[in-house]
Amino acid sequence: MEKKSRMPSIDLHPTRCHLCGGEVIFTSNARIYQGKEYGSGRCYLCLQCGAHVGTHIPRPDEALGLLANAPMRKGKVQCHELFDRLWKGKDQSRKLRSKLYAWLSRQMGIPLADCHFGYFDLQQLHKAYSILQSISDYDAKLVDGKLVFEPNNQLKATA
Numbered sequence: 001m002e003k004k005s006r007m008p009s010i011d012l013h014p015t016r017c018h019l020c021g022g023e024v025i026f027t028s029n030a031r032i033y034q035g036k037e038y039g040s041g042r043c044y045l046c047l048q049c050g051a052h053v054g055t056h057i058p059r060p061d062e063a064l065g066l067l068a069n070a071p072m073r074k075g076k077v078q079c080h081e082l083f084d085r086l087w088k089g090k091d092q093s094r095k096l097r098s099k100l101y102a103w104l105s106r107q108m109g110i111p112l113a114d115c116h117f118g119y120f121d122l123q124q125l126h127k128a129y130s131i132l133q134s135i136s137d138y139d140a141k142l143v144d145g146k147l148v149f150e151p152n153n154q155l156k157a158t159a
């Protein structure tokens with residue numbers, strides 16, 4: 001067995017685009033936000049296809065995840081909507097959230113350190129979405145520190 005690592009397996013200082021193989025530069029994010037800088041003010045940007053990813057405010061040269069194109073950004077938002085409703089505003093929300101990430105990493109068959117929506121490629125985003133969709137009639141909660149899913153009794157409007 002390999003020793004467990006907390007380091008993610010994706011490159012957080014990308015120089016090549018994982019989507020198109022193009023050259024990636026570290027630059028001002030004003031280039032993607034109509035001339036204004038946000039957050040860390042920096043991003044990684046693929047010069048060929050325009051995929052990009054933001055960086056951490058305290059560590060501005062470290063990418064938040066994979067370079068993303070529009071379908072990946074949309075997938076990430078959709079996954080977060082399904083995931084965040086499971087823990088946001090709940091009792092012990094931080095602990096519940098970390099239990100949910102651990103659960104999702106097991107469902108996905110990936111290490112916990114890689115289990116962030118911003119680290120997923122489009123295929124993994126689709127997989128995460130269908131896993132989360134499959135429990136959309138359930139609420140998550142902690143019982144004696146263990147993650148439990150319970151059917152939610154709210155009547156759902158069909159969208």
Ligand SMILES: [Zn+2]
Pocket residue numbers: 017018019020021022046047048049050051
């Ligand atoms: Zn690219």
